[in-house]
Structures are given as structure tokens and as C-alpha cells.
Amino acid sequence: MLRSRWTKALAFLVCLAPLFHLAWRVWNQDVTANPTEFIQHFTGDWAIRLTVATLAVTPLRKLLGVPDLIRFRRMIGLFAFFYACLHVLTYLWLDKLFDFPAMLKDVGKRPFITAGFAAFACLVPLALTSTAGWIRRLGGKRWQRLHSLVYVTAIAAVAHYYWLVKSDIRQPMLYATLVALLLCWRVVSRTIRNNAVRRA
Amino acid sequence: MLISKPADLRYSEVTPKSVYLNRRRFLAGVPAAFLGARAARAGVPSGPGAKLPSLAKSPFSTTETPNTYNDVTHYNNFYEFGTSKQQPAQNATNFKTSPWTVSIEGDVAKPRKFSMDEILKLAPLEERIYRHRCVEAWSIVVPWAGYSLSALLKQAEPTSKAKFVAFESYWDLRQMPLARPELAGIALPYVEGLRLDEAMHPLALLCVGMYGEALPPQDGAPVRLVVPWKYGFKSIKSIVKIKLVSSQPPTTWNMSNAHEYGFYSNVNPQVDHPRWSQAKERRLPSLFQNHPTQMFNGYANEVAGLYAGMDLKKNY
Secondary structure (H helix, E strand, O other): OOOOOOHHHHHHHHHHHHHHHHHHHHOOOOOOHHHHHHHHHHHHHHHHHHHHHHHHHHHHHHHHOHHHHHHHHHEEEHHHHHHHHHHHHHHHHOOOOOOOHHHHHHHHHHHHHHHHHHHHHHHHHHOOOOHHHHHHOOOHHHHHHHHHHHHHHHHHHHHHHHOOOOOOOHHHHHHHHHHOOOOOOHHHHHHHHHHHHHOO | OOHHHHOOOOOOHHHOOHHHHHHHHHHHHHHHHHHHHHHOOOOOOOOOOOOOOOOEEEOOOOOOOOHHHHHHHOOOOOHOOOOOOOOHHHOOOOOOOOOOOOEEEEEEEEEEEEHHHHHHHHHEEEEEEEEEEOOOOEEEEEEEEEHHHHHHHHHHHHOOOEEEEEEEOOOOOOOOOOOOOOHHHOOOOOOEEEEHHHHHHOEEEEEEEOOOOOOHHHHHHOOOOEEEOOOOOOOOOOOEEEEEEEEOOOOHHHHHOOOOOOOOOOOOOOOOOOOEEEOOOEEOOOEEEEEEOOOHHHHHHHHHHOOOOOOOOOOO
């Protein structure tokens, strides 16, 4: 079933649903007295959720024995980038009014913006090289090494969120836990694999 | 007679656009509205939304247009009712604020408790239209109702030992199930403080209403402070205790993070919050953070003298 063309179309719509939800709330003026903050938090939430989702694909494939999940990973990753773009755009446009010197000052001076900027910057080359053509051009090994930048994105995104909140750290701690578990799984599974190779 | 029948249209009766555009949610609210109307007929004497008597105009008011009632009542920082901006409006609806007393104690000649009824009658109520500047770099304009805090403090006759005023918010987990420190992330009950001369300044408002009505729960019912030249978190909500003291009292956000929230917390475009600039603000409902922040939120002429000779970068 996961191989059907339709499941991919369905996944596409599911990833797009938050955008429709946001548009609906904006249309209904149901975005609080501070729409900018609402939209910023909304797009930031989905960027980090989908980033965590891409990290979950490989562990879930192995643990659940559904290798076909790989078909969705690129799409989820590109949607994470899409929501991150909207998130950054609201900052550049609504907060900074495209005042790039002021933005660079922020990036240098304020750790939570530095972390957010790093998380976004690491996603850019991944989005650009997400096509089959680029995988071929770079070669599987090198492509994979480049795409381990997503780990930097995940960690930096969690730091960005954690440093942003004023006091209630439950949400950022939830993402921190998920990212830590997903990264630990990789370390452990790699260690087991290496040991197996050594024994063989 | 404080509570009279509404003679004219109240701010809150004007259907906000979000309501008439959102029919389904409106219909879901009909049963509650019906119950509310029944309660009103049964003769609930006061409480949130009750119409206040005619309010005197104040020379301290800004001429700017207030934000909508819906904006001011659905975008709140009131961590006892949840840490998101939308939660207080949902979670505080049944907040019981009657009976209510405010205790004035400490270095005063006449310590005593004031009932809400006494507070409402202590001095003529004024409408004060202030710009409310949050430390998060947004601001809104609110037509508050109340009178200078000094009127209440004078009743208790502060002694010469009194140098600071400590305020404490209501705190009750039965009424505020989310108000556990581990959920809110801050120590509770919420406490705030002012220097005595700041507290006695006529701009410092003891606030009992807004938009001509008694305060709604999420905005700090039944009585709160509004200190318009300081960041919003200094304007403590739902006050139950006022204590005159001789040394600087602890304040909630300062205890939570002293590096980011000082005791003074005067609005100051030159002193950034460590995590963001305070040079500009977003004047809601505008989307853009493009308005230059005013020194002391525009009240420099009135209050700068209180801080003569002080280094405001050190005493942030």
C-alpha cells in the first residue's frame, strides 16, 4: 500500500494541511491580537515537527520493518524547509522589515537567533541537493555525509526554541527528548553494526 | 450606587469581526450566553463585565485609539491560567472574584483589609487610556478604569520606615489548576514591587475596570495595578495583598531570571532585553515591529525625575 502513488499524494496533502489551517485562521481573524507572533510560532512549530519526523523515518523503517517509508522522507524534509522558510520570512519581513544589517546584528548578538539561523542555514543545501540528479552527481556516500547536516538543524532548532521561551520549557524539552532519542538510536545501531562487522 | 443597568451600548456588545465571521463557534457559545443572561436576571450584583458608573476623563490619557475589547481580552499573559496567550481567556471564565479583599499591611499606621466595595468607592473612578508596553516588544492601547494607587496607600498611612511597596496576587490551585510553579515555570504567588515614590506617582493606577466595565478575569479581575511607564509584567493582576516595607522586595520575573528582568523594568529603548532589542515595538494589531519605543513609554516628562542620577543601564 505504501508503494501506491496515492499514498504519496496523501502525504503531500497531510504536510500541506497546517498551511491550510493557518490560512483558515487568518481568514477568520482567529490569530490573536498579535498575528505576527501567532504565525511565527505556528510555522516554527511545524518546521521543527517535520524536522523531527524526517529523523524518525529511518528508525521507524528498521523498528517497524517498513522500508517503504523512505519514499516519504524527502517530501517531509522539503516541507520542513518550506515551513522554516515561512518562519524566517516572517522574521525578516515583519520583525526586521528586510533590514539586513539589523538582522545580522541579531544573529551575532542573540544566541537564540544564532541557533535559529544555523538551523535554517543547514537546511538550505539539503533542500538544494534533494533531487535524484544531485544524489547521482555527489555520489551516495558524499550525499549522505552532506545530509547528516540535518542533525545540526535538529539540535540547533531545539536550542533556538529552548532559548526563546520565557519560563514554560515543556514544549522545547519534548522536542529535545525526541531528538535525543532519535540520535541515540543512530549511535547505538551504528555501534552494533560495527561490532557485527568486526566479528565477521 | 455603583452598578446600574447598561444605558448604552457597551464596548463588549459590539460584535467583533472574528465572531460574526465564525458562526460555528458563536453557536457553540450560545448556551453559555443564555446561562450568563439568566445569571444577570437573577441579580448578580457585580463581577466581571458589570458596567461601571460614569468615569471622569483624565489628563493622563493618550489620544490614541484603543485596541478592540476582543484583542485585549483574548491575548493575555496570566500564567496562573496557562502560559499561552489564548489560555487565560479560556481558563479564567469561572474565576470567582467575590467576595474579595485587599489587605494593606507592613510599615503603615493603619493596617487593614479593604473589601472590593470599599475600593470601588474610595475615590472617583477615572478612565485612563494608557499604552500598555509588554517586555516582549509589543504594545496595545487600553481604556483602563480606576484611580491613582496613592489614594489607597494614603488610607493606610505609610510610616517613615516604608520605602518600598510589595504586591501579591491571588493564588489558589482550586481556582487555578495550572498555577503550579512546575507548570508555569515561575514561582507563585506572583509578586511585584515598586519604590514608594513610584507607587505614589499619580500615573500609577489602581485599576478596577476597562472599557467602562469591571475587569474581566483574564485581565486581572477584580483589581490590578497599571504602571504605564514600566513593562507590562510590573502591572500585577488580581491583587490580594499590599505590604509597605523598608527594603526592596523580591519580584517574580526577577527571581525567575535576574539577568533579563530587573526590579525597575522601565520601558527604555536603549536597554535591550538580552534576547531581543527593545528599540522598536509592534503596535498591535499591526504586523510590523517598526515603531520606535518611547523612553518611559512616552511618560518621560512625568516620571524621569524619579530616576535622576541613576544609571538606568545598571538599574534595568
